Amino acid sequence: MKTAVLIPCYNEELTIKKVILDFKKALPKADIYVYDNNSTDNSYEIAKDTGAIVKREYRQGKGNVVRSMFRDIDADCYILVDGDDTYPAEASKEIEELILSKKADMVIGDRLSSTYFEENKRRFHNSGNKLVRKLINTIFNSDISDIMTGMRGFSYEFVKSFPISSKEFEIETEMTIFALNHNFLIKELPIEYRDRMDGSESKLNTFSDGYKVISLLFGLFRDIRPLFFFSLVTLVLLIIAGLYFFPILIDFYRTGFVEKVPTLITVGVVAIVAVIIFFTGVVLHVIRKQHDENFEHHLNLIAQNKKR
Known part of the structure; x- marks a missing residue:
């Protein structure tokens, strides 16, 4: 059984080394992939020197990175995580077990049920997470706690059947709706979230990315229902x-x-x-x-x- 850790990376030189080392420790047999998305700092070199399998994705946006990862990499279990060191590598072992034991096709690292609202200092991000969660659960008659988390596990069947249309950060919302619509087995795993370290800046724009997420949501609602x-x-x-x-x-x-x-x-x-x-x-x-x-x-x- 092969596990692949997928880390999209854009200007994360302050944290990418720690993220790689933490996952090497948590999953010593896993292959760790870092796809650099046109970083202007030393993220690529640091990731390569730390022992990750590093590739470049020249089309800007997290959705484009994930699309290339899903196409290129074959594994039995995929663990997707951001390179900003806000998610605990320790949770990856349980995620791997759920996927490999066929108990889930997608495991959601649930931040919102634990420390997210205390750790996250961006007020409108909190409100946006609640709004999107409420809309999706209402429209699709579901009970998902964290729609837009950046830490997830996937089965081979999910990854190879997921037709990604998102180019940027709305990819997480698209994943959740795809899983709900096609009756994939979803498990939520509460995880401890920590805010970015000082000097590390979020790439999210609260209003423009929020608009893209809402637009995607209603577009998928129209197409799916x-x-x-x-x-x-x-x-x-x-x-x-x-x-x-x-x-x-x-x-x-x-x-x-x-x-x-x-x-x-x-x-x-x-x-x-x-x-x-x-x-x-x-x-x-x-x-x-x-x-x-x-x-x-x-x-x-x-x-x-x-x-x-």
């Missing part, structure tokens, strides 16, 4: 049409005349558009079901190739 999504749009349009139509109807019963003909025509158009949108959702729902059946077949092929 099309009937529900387009039914909601239909309902909103019908409510708007009803608000304008019923006063016209009341006036007609009272006077026998329709005084607001242009408004009535507009209401009729909105109602027709609402019906078209609803049936669009029905068609996309059928296509989505066919896609899910094809995906299950794809998973079976991945499992067979792994056995060979």
Whole structure:
């Protein structure tokens, strides 16, 4: 059984050596990969001198790095962790056991149930984590505690079937939704989170990255739950049409005349558009079901190739 530790790295010269050494100690038999993402400091050289397998990813963004890692590396267990030394390497042993024993396809290192809110000093990050968690759990009827953690474990089947579309930090949200949508086995493991050391700066931009995460969330909601999504749009349009139509109807019963003909025509158009949108959702729902059946077949092929 082979375990690979995957460390995306961008300007982490202050911490990358410690992260590598900590994981070498926690998982002495694992291969440790560092993919440098155009660092302008000495991260690449330090990682190489510390004994990691170091490669370069020239397309900027964490999503691009993870995509290359998942394509390049074959293993039975994958452990993905940030290079900023905010996650405990000691937790990786339990993550590895859960993956290799087939008890999970994705293990989430749950920061939010332990020390995250005390350690993290960026107030809007805390609020953003809570908002995204609430939205995903509501939309997908789930109970995930930490949506955007940077420490996770994955099975071979998950990694080789995950079609990554994110380019940057929204990758964590995409992973969670993909696992929920395709019924992968998810386990959460509470871990101790520690804030960045002095001099080490976060690459996250609270507002721009938060906007990307929310946009991704609603885009995936539309694509994954099309009937529900387009039914909601239909309902909103019908409510708007009803608000304008019923006063016209009341006036007609009272006077026998329709005084607001242009408004009535507009209401009729909105109602027709609402019906078209609803049936669009029905068609996309059928296509989505066919896609899910094809995906299950794809998973079976991945499992067979792994056995060979």
